[in-house]
Amino acid sequence: MNLDADGFIGTLLAIEGISDARAVMNGPNGCRGNPAYFSDRYFPRDNSLNRRSFEEPFFFGQSRIPCTYLDSDDYIHGSTQKLREILPLIAEKGDAFLAVVNSPGASLIGDDLNRLLNEARLDHVCMAFEGAAYSRPLPEGFDEAITAILRWLRLNRLPRMNNRVNLLGFSMVQKYWQGNIAEIRHLCGLMGLTVVSVPGAGSSVSELRESTTASCNIVIFPEYSRQTAEFYESEFGIPAVYSHEGAPVGFDATEAWIRTVAVATGCDPTPALDEIRTRRTHAFHRIARYHHEAGYPKGATFAVRGDSSFALPLTMWLYEYLGMMPVSVDIMAGEDPNAAGCLQGYLAANALSVAFGADPAVAGPDMYFGDDLSGKDLVLSGRCRKSVDIFNRTTGDIHFTERAFLGGAGALWILDLIFDVVKDFP
Amino acid sequence: MICIRIAVYGKGGIGKSTISANVSAALAQDGLRVMQIGCDPKHDSTRLLIGGEVPTTVLEYIKNVLPEDRRLEEIVFKGYGAVACVEAGGPEPGVGCAGRGIITTFELLESLGIKSYSFDVSIYDVLGDVVCGGFAVPVRDEYADAVFIVTSGEYLSLYAANNILRGIQNFTGQTCKVAGIIHNARGLEEEDDRVTRFARAVRLPIVASIPRSEIFANAEKEGCTVIERYPASPEASIFRQIAGHIENIRSARSPVLYPALPLSDKKLEEIVLQREARGTVQKYDFSSFCVREAPGRHLSGSVKSKRPLIGCAFAGAVSVTAQITDVATIMHCPRSCLLMICEKLLDTEQRSATIFGQPYDPGLVNRLLSTDMTDEEFIFGGERILAETIESAIKKGFTHIFVVTACPPGIVGDNVGNVAKKVSEQYPGVQVIPVPVDGNLTGDFAQGVLDTYRMVAGLMPESKRVKECTSVNIVAEKWLALNDEESIGVVEGLLERLGVTVNCRFLRKCSFGSLLDFNNAALNLPADNDDASEGIRKTLTSVSGVPFLDRTLPVGFGETEAWLMAVAEFFGREALANEIIAEERDEYNRRIERLRPHLEGKTVLISTYPRSVDWICDLAEDLKMSIVKIGLTYSPISESFASRHAGTIPVEKNYTVDMRSEDIRTIRPDLVLYTYPVLKPHDQARGAHIPYCPGFGFHAAVERAELWSRLLKLPATEGWKKDGEGIL
Numbered sequence A: 001m002n003l004d005a006d007g008f009i010g011t012l013l014a015i016e017g018i019s020d021a022r023a024v025m026n027g028p029n030g031c032r033g034n035p036a037y038f039s040d041r042y043f044p045r046d047n048s049l050n051r052r053s054f055e056e057p058f059f060f061g062q063s064r065i066p067c068t069y070l071d072s073d074d075y076i077h078g079s080t081q082k083l084r085e086i087l088p089l090i091a092e093k094g095d096a097f098l099a100v101v102n103s104p105g106a107s108l109i110g111d112d113l114n115r116l117l118n119e120a121r122l123d124h125v126c127m128a129f130e131g132a133a134y135s136r137p138l139p140e141g142f143d144e145a146i147t148a149i150l151r152w153l154r155l156n157r158l159p160r161m162n163n164r165v166n167l168l169g170f171s172m173v174q175k176y177w178q179g180n181i182a183e184i185r186h187l188c189g190l191m192g193l194t195v196v197s198v199p200g201a202g203s204s205v206s207e208l209r210e211s212t213t214a215s216c217n218i219v220i221f222p223e224y225s226r227q228t229a230e231f232y233e234s235e236f237g238i239p240a241v242y243s244h245e246g247a248p249v250g251f252d253a254t255e256a257w258i259r260t261v262a263v264a265t266g267c268d269p270t271p272a273l274d275e276i277r278t279r280r281t282h283a284f285h286r287i288a289r290y291h292h293e294a295g296y297p298k299g300a301t302f303a304v305r306g307d308s309s310f311a312l313p314l315t316m317w318l319y320e321y322l323g324m325m326p327v328s329v330d331i332m333a334g335e336d337p338n339a340a341g342c343l344q345g346y347l348a349a350n351a352l353s354v355a356f357g358a359d360p361a362v363a364g365p366d367m368y369f370g371d372d373l374s375g376k377d378l379v380l381s382g383r384c385r386k387s388v389d390i391f392n393r394t395t396g397d398i399h400f401t402e403r404a405f406l407g408g409a410g411a412l413w414i415l416d417l418i419f420d421v422v423k424d425f426p
Numbered sequence B: 001m002i003c004i005r006i007a008v009y010g011k012g013g014i015g016k017s018t019i020s021a022n023v024s025a026a027l028a029q030d031g032l033r034v035m036q037i038g039c040d041p042k043h044d045s046t047r048l049l050i051g052g053e054v055p056t057t058v059l060e061y062i063k064n065v066l067p068e069d070r071r072l073e074e075i076v077f078k079g080y081g082a083v084a085c086v087e088a089g090g091p092e093p094g095v096g097c098a099g100r101g102i103i104t105t106f107e108l109l110e111s112l113g114i115k116s117y118s119f120d121v122s123i124y125d126v127l128g129d130v131v132c133g134g135f136a137v138p139v140r141d142e143y144a145d146a147v148f149i150v151t152s153g154e155y156l157s158l159y160a161a162n163n164i165l166r167g168i169q170n171f172t173g174q175t176c177k178v179a180g181i182i183h184n185a186r187g188l189e190e191e192d193d194r195v196t197r198f199a200r201a202v203r204l205p206i207v208a209s210i211p212r213s214e215i216f217a218n219a220e221k222e223g224c225t226v227i228e229r230y231p232a233s234p235e236a237s238i239f240r241q242i243a244g245h246i247e248n249i250r251s252a253r254s255p256v257l258y259p260a261l262p263l264s265d266k267k268l269e270e271i272v273l274q275r276e277a278r279g280t281v282q283k284y285d286f287s288s289f290c291v292r293e294a295p296g297r298h299l300s301g302s303v304k305s306k307r308p309l310i311g312c313a314f315a316g317a318v319s320v321t322a323q324i325t326d327v328a329t330i331m332h333c334p335r336s337c338l339l340m341i342c343e344k345l346l347d348t349e350q351r352s353a354t355i356f357g358q359p360y361d362p363g364l365v366n367r368l369l370s371t372d373m374t375d376e377e378f379i380f381g382g383e384r385i386l387a388e389t390i391e392s393a394i395k396k397g398f399t400h401i402f403v404v405t406a407c408p409p410g411i412v413g414d415n416v417g418n419v420a421k422k423v424s425e426q427y428p429g430v431q432v433i434p435v436p437v438d439g440n441l442t443g444d445f446a447q448g449v450l451d452t453y454r455m456v457a458g459l460m461p462e463s464k465r466v467k468e469c470t471s472v473n474i475v476a477e478k479w480l481a482l483n484d485e486e487s488i489g490v491v492e493g494l495l496e497r498l499g500v501t502v503n504c505r506f507l508r509k510c511s512f513g514s515l516l517d518f519n520n521a522a523l524n525l526p527a528d529n530d531d532a533s534e535g536i537r538k539t540l541t542s543v544s545g546v547p548f549l550d551r552t553l554p555v556g557f558g559e560t561e562a563w564l565m566a567v568a569e570f571f572g573r574e575a576l577a578n579e580i581i582a583e584e585r586d587e588y589n590r591r592i593e594r595l596r597p598h599l600e601g602k603t604v605l606i607s608t609y610p611r612s613v614d615w616i617c618d619l620a621e622d623l624k625m626s627i628v629k630i631g632l633t634y635s636p637i638s639e640s641f642a643s644r645h646a647g648t649i650p651v652e653k654n655y656t657v658d659m660r661s662e663d664i665r666t667i668r669p670d671l672v673l674y675t676y677p678v679l680k681p682h683d684q685a686r687g688a689h690i691p692y693c694p695g696f697g698f699h700a701a702v703e704r705a706e707l708w709s710r711l712l713k714l715p716a717t718e719g720w721k722k723d724g725e726g727i728l
Helices: A007-016 A029-042 A072-077 A080-091 A113-119 A138-152 A177-190 A205-213 A226-236 A250-265 A270-289 A308-321 A337-349 A372-380 A407-422 B016-029 B058-064 B098-111 B133-139 B155-172 B191-201 B214-221 B234-251 B265-273 B301-305 B313-321 B335-356 B363-367 B375-380 B383-395 B407-412 B416-426 B445-457 B484-497 B512-516 B531-543 B557-571 B574-599 B614-623 B657-667 B700-711
Strands: A021-026 A097-102 A126-129 A161-168 A194-197 A214-219 A240-242 A301-306 A325-331 A367-370 A386-389 B004-010 B034-039 B084-087 B121-127 B146-151 B178-184 B206-210 B328-332 B368-370 B400-405 B431-435 B471-475 B501-506 B523-526 B603-608 B626-632 B671-674 B687-689
Touching: A007 A021, A007 A029, A007 A097, A007 A138, A007 B335, A021 A029, A021 A080, A029 B335, A080 A097, A080 A113, A097 A113, A097 A138, A113 A126, A126 A138, A138 A205, A138 A226, A161 A177, A161 A205, A161 A226, A161 A250, A177 A194, A177 A250, A177 A270, A177 A407, A194 A205, A205 A214, A205 A226, A214 A226, A214 A250, A226 A240, A240 A250, A250 A270, A250 A308, A250 A407, A270 A407, A301 A308, A308 A325, A308 A337, A308 A407, A325 A337, A367 A372, A367 A407, A372 A386, A372 B335, A386 A407, B004 B016, B004 B133, B004 B155, B004 B178, B004 B234, B016 B034, B016 B121, B016 B234, B034 B098, B034 B133, B058 B098, B058 B375, B098 B133, B098 B375, B121 B133, B133 B155, B146 B155, B146 B234, B155 B178, B155 B191, B155 B265, B178 B191, B178 B234, B191 B206, B191 B265, B206 B234, B301 B445, B313 B328, B313 B335, B313 B400, B313 B445, B328 B335, B328 B383, B335 B363, B335 B368, B335 B484, B363 B368, B368 B383, B375 B407, B383 B400, B383 B416, B400 B416, B416 B431, B431 B445, B445 B531, B471 B484, B471 B531, B484 B501, B484 B557, B484 B574, B501 B512, B523 B531, B523 B557, B557 B574, B557 B614, B574 B614, B574 B700, B603 B614, B603 B657, B614 B626, B614 B700, B626 B657, B657 B671, B687 B700
Parallel strands: A021 A097, A097 A126, A161 A194, A161 A214, A214 A240, A301 A325, A301 A367, A367 A386, B004 B121, B004 B146, B034 B084, B034 B121, B146 B178, B178 B206, B328 B368, B328 B400, B400 B431, B471 B501, B471 B523, B603 B626, B603 B671, B671 B687
Antiparallel strands: none
């Protein structure tokens, strides 16, 4: 069973990732619970203590992603009536942007959502997604939705300014997404770059409108943003910057990323590289003073299942920097062809091809980097010592301190996780 | 000149495609750039323009070509007069959703940039007697500017025309969008009069009348339009007349569009057939039949009362079938559906193992499979992918396989029973069992649970014989609370002390074989008595003679004492039960004595959705606490409320959050026990949550009281809550 969320969820989370936007689901209550809970948990906005109860129509006790609670009658007669009721109520919430998304079943009814939006005089603030990337990879659904939203917003062509950039490819589905963005903003700041917007990951509608002032788009996770980047490039001439080594995971990929961004923007990479150097030294002192009789973490095994642009740098870094052995490397559907190709090539070059696509349950890694349900399944089945979540799930843990996987801070946190496990190795 | 988009609707077989193709040809002859899109699964709209079938329909193309490889020129073909010809196509008859296919066709054409090519006229030729939303897409504002309705003088053709007007009215309201009626005559008596009467009644012009003529068949035989083959014929001039009309609309030379004003069915009959309805229709009388009673389907509370459905039957069904440890469950659904329930099932299993040390079931992930339906299966049907997934389950070694359906297969009409039958025939010894709950089409989560229990009960060998033995079945346990498995361990422990074994847990962590052995027990122990549990009890009593104990699994000392005695009496082991009770009473009394100094005299307000809170009332009595009120809040899963304490404790129905806050302000209870929602910060009260599953056995309740005792010593409102002030 593939437990990866799909493009339908990606569409909903892309909308919910805009800070002053709200997704409205034209669909049954059952389809909505999971993404509504997810959005509220990982991007909380309202006061959950002020919530009403199940009596509140369309919200049913959950603040995010109200729905039309379609039932069998609506599948036959259409959902027009419920949409007519829900739209004015949602409009009262005062969001800057709304989007109605059809659930899989609702997409088969054929209701004219745009006409209803027009009728409710909400067509200036609300767009319609009559279909979504059902069962297709989540990043695809996310990317398509963000592109559609940016297109719908009819962004103005504003004067582009040097040193202003957008960050593309972030989503609340990624673990520590806010910490990751903060770290990348920090590195950009050190290089003298200002981040204008992060579409679908915390930016407001007004920030999205301002995004056309950027001199370039820095693509962190291309799986989630290739179409978006192409849109900016074709419509506004804003070039996209991709790092060949994938996302800035680990010191090496972070340094490569800094250099790539510096070349593309013409800014000075030195302060950012200096900081990574400092963090490397910090890590060195700790690793150098750590002693395990068997020499771990060198020789410890790991498995990773994630987006290709994350799996590539993580695999390379753990192998080269810590001497850990990849025994199972799997990339999720919707991969970036460049990162996926590099990863396979890298494994082959190091005689590790057998790890690519290997079943982690058979490989029995010491550490598993992936989603928490699969990871816990491995741990509880005695097939892995430690699972590290790299995605958020409705079932995930709550964190209070801002953590990251990306950049220098992220590298140190990954080391924290590894050494915390390794110390208990026999 | 502006571009114009025309939709041609009419009953199947009425001649829309012939008319559309001829009009396209006539417009092309006038030098216009024309595109014709056939929106009929039989994909023959453009046949006369191309001189045969299009090499590829849009939907075939979508099925066979990856998104990034798709090109407009591979689905648009050149017909007579350089008319651009497109056929949507559709699924095989009887499968999939052709309406969804139309929607997808338009989406694809748009994504491939069709809008950037400014055709002077686009004609959509649409099947008109199918009235689902997909076929109405061309009427929408973003597509057709004008609609022609093709009809003959036959009643059914006019009926379809009237229905089309209804569809247009639904989509456009009073907007003028109908260009008029094209009368394609069949040569019937009074046909002209009928069409004229209809046209007058719906206030539309008849823009052309096409006589019945051999010339059409002759042209068709040669695979071309009348315009091409017989350009000088009177029939060709009629099509030029329609083309001229379109050019008038295009140039807006005259007010040529009208609103859709459909007739009621009664009025239609009066006008077209010129007869009045035959008076009142009588209801059918079934009293003369001998009726054989079939086991009834029990409905959940929400389905019975048509309340909003919470969760869906698909999730409920999967939550049941997943309990059977040696059976595969195939979820015939898009991926998002499975997440709704599987995340919860896995998380509960994992946390139950982590928190309570319960044995982890690693097979759960392995026995859940999904077909991951995409748009392609929505259009063409999902039977093929379902068959493949069933085969993959068989290859994994499963011999019993449940197939649970979500909304899309239910809507597109996948014949799961047929697929199951075919696979079972191909693999003797394999049993594929459809659970056709169709997402939420059949109801909510509880309905899915009920339907699946019924389905499984139907697999058991029927037996009304009662076996003499000392084993029991535990029936209708809940499984979504983390402590469920631990709680049932307490029950099993008590039964063991009584010398009673558990034959089957129906349905929780059981094997398929144990379900079939259901009748090898002497007694059924119902876990609960809510609506769903009662429905399950009724289902089982219709196929099994095993009697039910009239008590549910107990919470707290009083309930457990009574329950244990009842079980013991059934098996004639009262003395043993008395010994157990005496042992447990000592321990219980010790705990109560320890807690009483902290809780005696304290007042309690209970705010709960209708569900038994007798265990709380019993405990409060033992601790000499005072319950001031039980407020029953609304819940979508509300059921009837009964309490042994109802006469002594005030019970208020329709209890709202505001009423609770008011009671807290005026009564000032020491403790508020609530289910949902949580207390408001301004309530300034000490509260404790009432767990969905407080656990079973003598000490389950008193463990909660230990928490109450601590809460009473802590601040009413924690500091962090103040930081939420100002956040809406």
